[in-house]
Amino acid sequence: MSRLLAGPTHAALSPAQQAYLERVIRVDQAGELGADLIYAGQYLALSHNKKLKPVLKHMWDQEVHHRSTFNSLQGEHRVRPSIFTPFWKVGAFGMGFATGFMNKEAAMACTEAVETVIGKHYNTQLRVLTNNFADVKEFAADKCSDSKEIEHLKETIRVFRDQELEHLDTAIQHDSKNARPYWLLTETIKGVCKTAVYLAERI
Numbered sequence: 001m002s003r004l005l006a007g008p009t010h011a012a013l014s015p016a017q018q019a020y021l022e023r024v025i026r027v028d029q030a031g032e033l034g035a036d037l038i039y040a041g042q043y044l045a046l047s048h049n050k051k052l053k054p055v056l057k058h059m060w061d062q063e064v065h066h067r068s069t070f071n072s073l074q075g076e077h078r079v080r081p082s083i084f085t086p087f088w089k090v091g092a093f094g095m096g097f098a099t100g101f102m103n104k105e106a107a108m109a110c111t112e113a114v115e116t117v118i119g120k121h122y123n124t125q126l127r128v129l130t131n132n133f134a135d136v137k138e139f140a141a142d143k144c145s146d147s148k149e150i151e152h153l154k155e156t157i158r159v160f161r162d163q164e165l166e167h168l169d170t171a172i173q174h175d176s177k178n179a180r181p182y183w184l185l186t187e188t189i190k191g192v193c194k195t196a197v198y199l200a201e202r203i
Helices: 015-046 053-076 085-102 104-132 148-173 182-202
Strands: none
Touching (some): 015 182
């Protein structure tokens, strides 16, 4: 019986399915750790901005919850963390603080870039979980379907994705497009995030 599909209702995952689920938990835990620390850095740098401070705190609180959820999944299923975790901590906090120190527009451009990448990343995971995990046999019904655990993981990712996209909308509403140089800043941060996702999935 698969550790990630615990319980008597379904057959074990294939090795490929098991490996993918472990990648999902590892990379999402690393990503939410990074998001938590980006907002921590921004909050520190922009805590003097009374209008933006509660907006940042709301988004940060959601990221803390995301991180806690994937921390629990990582421990429950004994998924090893990315070996780059110390770098994610330093780099994420530094990115958040540096863009916040520049100005609020740069901080919001950072948020826009990060949440754009994370939203697409979560959508990709949902597609794979939907298309490649409905072939696990139910013992009682003698048919194939997602287990309750896979459904729960998919629903968790859906909720977190929607919240990340709300953060993206919030960033735009708070003048992310006015950051200078907008294109260079956002594309650089997107590139950093995509590289981090690639590495965290694999190493």
